Amino acid sequence: MNEITIRSIQHFLYCAHRWGLIEIGNAWSENFFVTKANIIHENVHESNSVYTKRGAKVFTAVPVFYDKYNLYGVVDCIEGSPSKNGVHIAGNDERYDLCIVEYKPAKPKDKDYRYEDLMQVFAQKICVDSIFGCDCKGVLYYADVKKRVELPLSEDYNKYDRDLRNILVEMQNYLEKGVIPPVKRGQYCSGCSMKDICMPSVKSFKSVREQIEGISEGEQ
Numbered sequence: 001m002n003e004i005t006i007r008s009i010q011h012f013l014y015c016a017h018r019w020g021l022i023e024i025g026n027a028w029s030e031n032f033f034v035t036k037a038n039i040i041h042e043n044v045h046e047s048n049s050v051y052t053k054r055g056a057k058v059f060t061a062v063p064v065f066y067d068k069y070n071l072y073g074v075v076d077c078i079e080g081s082p083s084k085n086g087v088h089i090a091g092n093d094e095r096y097d098l099c100i101v102e103y104k105p106a107k108p109k110d111k112d113y114r115y116e117d118l119m120q121v122f123a124q125k126i127c128v129d130s131i132f133g134c135d136c137k138g139v140l141y142y143a144d145v146k147k148r149v150e151l152p153l154s155e156d157y158n159k160y161d162r163d164l165r166n167i168l169v170e171m172q173n174y175l176e177k178g179v180i181p182p183v184k185r186g187q188y189c190s191g192c193s194m195k196d197i198c199m200p201s202v203k204s205f206k207s208v209r210e211q212i213e214g215i216s217e218g219e220q
């Protein structure tokens, strides 16, 4: 079984074809949006530290893993608020309630969060809960509006856990076969850094041609 990075779950859900180009095709290209997101994450991770802010302990760039799902990654930030019902964290006598903070450059215009971002934080939660023995919360912090949005991770835990396991099985299948997933119908490509490599308009033309000629749509 392949190990899967938490971040790649978000890539896979945004566009499985893009994920395949990166993970299986070893392709990569950056644009303004990728660079901006990288800078935001570098700023958070650079400190790689523990500090106190408004009474809460803040841990940045925390490596996490969950062996059972072959998952690993780095959490932007974990905040610990003192609580007598909370959990102990390394080097501290106090108990804390934990909350994951994932930084995103921009808030979606029509909703509070994207499903792929929620699943990324849910995968982080699975790791953090298993390491610390807790039921942590998770929020997205949007840099453009300087606002936090809390995610309903515990409320719909069973559904998201089922979703996550299905997504990981799908990813494992593609990785094991070395096959890049096809472009899904109606894929939203605006802002994708891989457009020049992927050439989605050529692919949709090919897809129409294949349908007309009765050729089955193959892998890339």
Ligand code: SF4
Binding pocket: 015, 017, 018, 021, 183, 187, 188, 189, 192, 193, 194, 195, 198, 199, 200
């Ligand atoms: S251009 Fe569109 S189809 Fe191609 S990788 Fe990017 S998002 Fe996916």
